Amino acid sequence: MQFMLALDVLLINKQKMSDITIYTKDYCPFCIKAKSLLVLKKVKFTEINLHQHPEKFEEMMKKSNGAQTVPQIFSSEKYIGDCDKLYELNAQGKLDQLLGI
Ligand SMILES: N[C@@H](CCC(=O)N[C@@H](CS)C(=O)NCC(=O)O)C(=O)O
Numbered sequence: 001m002q003f004m005l006a007l008d009v010l011l012i013n014k015q016k017m018s019d020i021t022i023y024t025k026d027y028c029p030f031c032i033k034a035k036s037l038l039v040l041k042k043v044k045f046t047e048i049n050l051h052q053h054p055e056k057f058e059e060m061m062k063k064s065n066g067a068q069t070v071p072q073i074f075s076s077e078k079y080i081g082d083c084d085k086l087y088e089l090n091a092q093g094k095l096d097q098l099l100g101i
Contacts, residue, residue, distance in 0.1 A: 018100045020045035021074045023060040030083040031071040037086060043099050075099050 024031035064072045073080040089095040
Protein backbone atom coordinates (compact mmCIF):
# COMPACT_ATOMS: atom_id res chain seq x y z
CA MET A 1 0.00 0.00 0.00
CA GLN A 2 2.74 2.44 0.99
CA PHE A 3 4.66 1.43 -2.10
CA MET A 4 1.63 2.23 -4.28
CA LEU A 5 1.29 5.60 -2.55
CA ALA A 6 4.94 6.38 -3.16
CA LEU A 7 4.50 5.41 -6.80
CA ASP A 8 1.51 7.77 -7.13
CA VAL A 9 3.50 10.64 -5.62
CA LEU A 10 6.35 9.91 -8.01
CA LEU A 11 4.01 9.90 -11.00
CA ILE A 12 2.35 13.15 -9.91
CA ASN A 13 5.75 14.80 -9.48
CA LYS A 14 6.81 13.45 -12.84
CA GLN A 15 3.77 15.08 -14.45
CA LYS A 16 4.46 18.40 -12.76
CA MET A 17 8.06 18.48 -13.92
CA SER A 18 7.22 18.72 -17.60
CA ASP A 19 5.99 21.89 -19.25
CA ILE A 20 4.89 20.85 -22.70
CA THR A 21 2.93 22.94 -25.16
CA ILE A 22 1.40 21.54 -28.32
CA TYR A 23 -0.22 23.65 -31.03
CA THR A 24 -3.00 21.75 -32.78
CA LYS A 25 -6.01 22.12 -35.05
CA ASP A 26 -9.29 20.22 -35.27
CA TYR A 27 -9.40 17.21 -37.58
CA CYS A 28 -5.62 16.78 -37.54
CA PRO A 29 -4.45 13.15 -37.50
CA PHE A 30 -0.83 14.16 -36.83
CA CYS A 31 -2.01 16.11 -33.77
CA ILE A 32 -3.86 13.07 -32.45
CA LYS A 33 -0.78 10.92 -33.08
CA ALA A 34 1.52 13.36 -31.27
CA LYS A 35 -0.84 13.78 -28.32
CA SER A 36 -1.21 10.00 -28.05
CA LEU A 37 2.52 9.64 -27.50
CA LEU A 38 2.50 12.36 -24.84
CA VAL A 39 -0.44 10.69 -23.10
CA LEU A 40 1.36 7.34 -23.28
CA LYS A 41 4.35 8.96 -21.61
CA LYS A 42 2.04 10.41 -18.95
CA VAL A 43 3.25 13.95 -19.46
CA LYS A 44 0.93 16.84 -18.80
CA PHE A 45 0.68 19.22 -21.71
CA THR A 46 -1.01 22.47 -22.67
CA GLU A 47 -2.86 22.31 -25.94
CA ILE A 48 -3.33 25.45 -28.02
CA ASN A 49 -5.93 24.75 -30.68
CA LEU A 50 -5.46 27.19 -33.55
CA HIS A 51 -9.09 26.83 -34.65
CA GLN A 52 -10.10 28.19 -31.26
CA HIS A 53 -7.15 30.60 -31.01
CA PRO A 54 -6.20 31.67 -34.54
CA GLU A 55 -4.28 34.63 -33.10
CA LYS A 56 -1.71 32.14 -31.74
CA PHE A 57 -0.59 31.10 -35.22
CA GLU A 58 2.00 33.90 -35.45
CA GLU A 59 3.36 32.96 -32.03
CA MET A 60 3.71 29.32 -33.10
CA MET A 61 5.43 30.31 -36.33
CA LYS A 62 7.92 32.59 -34.57
CA LYS A 63 8.78 29.99 -31.93
CA SER A 64 9.25 27.21 -34.51
CA ASN A 65 11.40 29.06 -37.03
CA GLY A 66 8.54 29.49 -39.48
CA ALA A 67 6.70 26.17 -39.29
CA GLN A 68 3.13 26.48 -40.57
CA THR A 69 1.79 22.98 -40.00
CA VAL A 70 0.40 21.48 -36.83
CA PRO A 71 1.25 19.93 -34.51
CA GLN A 72 4.23 21.90 -33.22
CA ILE A 73 5.59 20.81 -29.87
CA PHE A 74 7.63 22.69 -27.28
CA SER A 75 9.15 21.70 -23.96
CA SER A 76 9.70 24.61 -21.55
CA GLU A 77 9.68 26.92 -24.57
CA LYS A 78 12.42 24.82 -26.20
CA TYR A 79 11.35 23.81 -29.70
CA ILE A 80 11.03 20.05 -30.16
CA GLY A 81 9.41 19.89 -33.62
CA ASP A 82 6.46 18.39 -35.39
CA CYS A 83 4.83 14.98 -35.01
CA ASP A 84 7.41 13.17 -37.15
CA LYS A 85 10.23 14.73 -35.13
CA LEU A 86 8.56 13.72 -31.86
CA TYR A 87 8.44 10.08 -32.96
CA GLU A 88 11.94 10.22 -34.44
CA LEU A 89 13.37 11.52 -31.16
CA ASN A 90 11.45 8.84 -29.28
CA ALA A 91 12.84 6.09 -31.53
CA GLN A 92 16.33 7.46 -30.90
CA GLY A 93 15.73 7.38 -27.15
CA LYS A 94 16.21 11.16 -26.90
CA LEU A 95 12.65 12.30 -26.25
CA ASP A 96 12.26 11.66 -22.53
CA GLN A 97 15.16 13.91 -21.66
CA LEU A 98 13.76 16.69 -23.86
CA LEU A 99 10.38 16.29 -22.17
CA GLY A 100 12.06 16.48 -18.79
CA ILE A 101 10.89 13.04 -17.66
N1 LIG B 1 5.12 16.03 -41.11
C1 LIG B 1 4.22 16.83 -40.35
C2 LIG B 1 2.86 16.80 -40.99
C3 LIG B 1 1.90 17.78 -40.35
C4 LIG B 1 0.70 18.11 -41.20
O1 LIG B 1 0.68 17.82 -42.41
N2 LIG B 1 -0.28 18.70 -40.57
C5 LIG B 1 -1.45 19.17 -41.27
C6 LIG B 1 -2.70 18.94 -40.42
S1 LIG B 1 -2.92 17.20 -40.01
C7 LIG B 1 -1.35 20.66 -41.48
O2 LIG B 1 -0.91 21.39 -40.61
N3 LIG B 1 -1.78 21.13 -42.65
C8 LIG B 1 -1.78 22.55 -42.95
C9 LIG B 1 -2.89 23.30 -42.32
O3 LIG B 1 -3.79 22.71 -41.70
O4 LIG B 1 -2.89 24.54 -42.44
C10 LIG B 1 4.21 16.33 -38.90
O5 LIG B 1 4.80 15.27 -38.64
O6 LIG B 1 3.66 16.97 -38.01
